[in-house]
Amino acid sequence: MTEAGAGSDAAAVATTAEKKGDCYILNGTKQWITNGGEAEVYTVIASVDRSKGARGAAAFILEKGMPGFEFGKKEDKMGIRASVTRELVFTDCKVPKENLLGREGLGFVVAMKTFDQSRPGVASQALGIAQGALDLTLEYVKERRQFGKSISSFQGVQFMLVDMATEIEAARALVYAAARMIDSGAKKISKDSAMAKLFTSDMAMKVTTDCVQLFGGYGYMRDYPIEKYMRDAKITQIYEGTNQIQRSVIAAHLIKQSTA
Ligand SMILES: Cc1cc2nc3c(=O)[nH]c(=O)nc-3n(C[C@H](O)[C@H](O)[C@H](O)COP(=O)(O)OP(=O)(O)OC[C@H]3O[C@@H](n4cnc5c(N)ncnc54)[C@H](O)[C@@H]3O)c2cc1C
Known part of the structure; x- marks a missing residue:
């Protein structure tokens, strides 16, 4: 969920998911994701319609290794240093529509x-x-x-x-x-x-x-x-x-x- 500009105000997510045929195309960066890079499966909240705020969000299931899904900066933290916290970067990441969790707007x-x-x-x-x-x-x-x-x-x-x-x-x-x-x-x-x-x-x-x-x-x-x-x-x-x-x-x- 979290991004540089969307923490407590989760409805402000700027990562977009654009529907194209049988897929959604994700673009954006998530920050401070626990187990980023270690986990095989991720739930990502992205916006299908930014004009709708929270009502325009959707949840997607992503798998490590999907083209366009990469890992960014690893954080150097004060505590819980045995747990990895990392950026997730999506660049034209193609996600099959079957990976939509729930419905558009319910993210x-x-x-x-x-x-x-x-x-x-x-x-x-x-x-x-x-x-x-x-x-x-x-x-x-x-x-x-x-x-x-x-x-x-x-x-x-x-x-x-x-x-x-x-x-x-x-x-x-x-x-x-x-x-x-x-x-x-x-x-x-x-x-x-x-x-x-x-x-x-x-x-x-x-x-x-x-x-x-x-x-x-x-x-x-x-x-x-x-x-x-x-x-x-x-x-x-x-x-x-x-x-x-x-x-x-x-x-x-x-x-x-x-x-x-
Ligand atoms: C180690 C670590 C692991 C994390 N893992 C994940 C993860 O796996 N997935 C994920 O999505 N996120 C993760 N996060 C992000 C975490 O959930 C956010 O940091 C947290 O929700 C706060 O957002 P923020 O840091 O942007 O602070 P901000 O929202 O900028 O808040 C700054 C300060 O303002 C206060 N504040 C903000 N809004 C209000 C308000 N309306 N009323 C009163 N006070 C307010 C806050 O309480 C805080 O004290 C992780 C963070 C860390 C540090």
């Missing part, structure tokens, strides 16, 4: 329904990062000694650990609730899905920052992997829709529900 709907399902996935990623950081921190605070004692014996440290553990469990409950809702086949999941992603990613950023704090100066160095958890947590507040966008999604549903 934005396909994308939003996908986000409803995938946001709890990002929430799970954030939850795992937070839990992993806390596990490492618990080991460290028991070992690290200052003032002749283990730093885990200080109430100031204990209270931080307690807040982290409690917030992780609250987030876990929200993620599992959203996952159960999806598994039950429920249709209206946007709000719960966005809430799980919002709360868990904000929690992961706070928890990992506090974990670095409890490692003290060592937390700021690369001697321990704790700083990596903090860098990795940050992306969960940004992708699959930033947390400001999650708040907008939740607000729209809250207001709609209360007036229904």
Whole structure:
């Protein structure tokens, strides 16, 4: 979906898909695509009619190796460095009309329904990062000694650990609730899905920052992997829709529900 000029405003995609006989001809560049170049199959949102904005979008299934489909710049990222993020470049890329997913005009709907399902996935990623950081921190605070004692014996440290553990469990409950809702086949999941992603990613950023704090100066160095958890947590507040966008999604549903 994402392009240089179309991030939160996904309806602004400039990649075009022009119908020609039995094919669509795609032209444009997608940026920051997770697994770009590694994946064999891609879902691409392009515009069949730019004058219609979101209603002019369509979703296409593309395969690696299709003529006119190439990979561009590989990003050098702050975190999740084990995951490739890359540009996709389409130059007169011929896509058979059978590869249209849904109908013309439904591209934005396909994308939003996908986000409803995938946001709890990002929430799970954030939850795992937070839990992993806390596990490492618990080991460290028991070992690290200052003032002749283990730093885990200080109430100031204990209270931080307690807040982290409690917030992780609250987030876990929200993620599992959203996952159960999806598994039950429920249709209206946007709000719960966005809430799980919002709360868990904000929690992961706070928890990992506090974990670095409890490692003290060592937390700021690369001697321990704790700083990596903090860098990795940050992306969960940004992708699959930033947390400001999650708040907008939740607000729209809250207001709609209360007036229904
Ligand atoms: C590592 C990585 C992997 C990614 N993988 C993919 C991928 O596989 N596929 C894909 O399509 N995209 C992917 N993205 C893109 C990602 O989804 C976007 O970066 C994200 O949606 C935000 O868009 P933007 O970066 O253009 O920020 P912008 O939209 O420019 O936003 C900038 C700031 O303004 C705020 N803002 C914007 N609009 C509003 C508003 N209406 N109200 C309040 N605040 C607002 C944002 O919250 C943000 O803080 C990836 C990004 C990264 C960094």
